[in-house]
Amino acid sequence: MQLNKPFATVTPTLDGDVLAVLASADVTFTVSQVQRILSTASGEGIRKVLNRLTAQGVVLHDEVGRTHTYRLNTEHLATEPIMELSRLNSTFLSRLTQHLGEWGTALRYGAVFGSAATGRMTLSSDIDLFLVRATDYGNDVWEQRVTELARLVTAWTGNEGRIVEFAEDEFRAAVDAGEPLLDDVAQQGLTVAGTRAWFIAQLRSGRRS
Structure with a gap:
């Protein structure tokens, strides 16, 4: 495994990288903020992952004007194992x-x-x-x-x-x-x-x- 990329132990896809970012802090993120952290990922790819995770309920999506923000849903049943992986x-x-x-x-x-x-x-x-x-x-x-x-x-x-x-x-x-x-x-x-x-x-x- 890669201790610096813990989600790669269960998924090699961009989903794991995005979840690692969301699990790193209890704050909201925009697509561009996530992209700055995941410098090799495209904004469109990150947006698709966030939309997919939102549909699962793992991520909460909010829209203020033209700004879309995302954060981990701390009440979701999957959040505890996600946080365990992140640690x-x-x-x-x-x-x-x-x-x-x-x-x-x-x-x-x-x-x-x-x-x-x-x-x-x-x-x-x-x-x-x-x-x-x-x-x-x-x-x-x-x-x-x-x-x-x-x-x-x-x-x-x-x-x-x-x-x-x-x-x-x-x-x-x-x-x-x-x-x-x-x-x-x-x-x-x-x-x-x-x-x-x-x-x-x-x-x-x-x-x-």
Whole structure:
């Protein structure tokens, strides 16, 4: 799946893109406003989708003078699953955070980075995870957890989970060596375990020394 295009999991058509826009805010939209967000779609195509969704009752249409506005019908039976779909990215991050929270003090820091963090996923994209473990934590248990985490990420999304992991001493050595990956995580990573403040502090401390 593409976390940045959640409706594509159920429909590859323009309908999903339009619903994603309408579900993004509880406000009214004109066709031109939707088109500015969906820059590759035609105004006529968007208008047809909105009219079709209006006929289904999912969208409410209003006309003020010559201006036509549209908004999601929050009372429609289909609205709850539509909103759930629109939140797939945050749902994934929340589920990941909850799962990693069960690892306790073994996990010092975790973040999603790469295309899943920057909103540039394609269907074939991996989901990149960065983990730092406590140096004195047992390798066997850790490896089992990492293997299970990769399996869960694929089960949740359909995308392969690619996990980059460091023991804490290895992480500090990578900081000292100026490992470029760490800059990517610092600039674009989405923290899912530990705190971003801890991660940034380690980078700054290592580079000062």
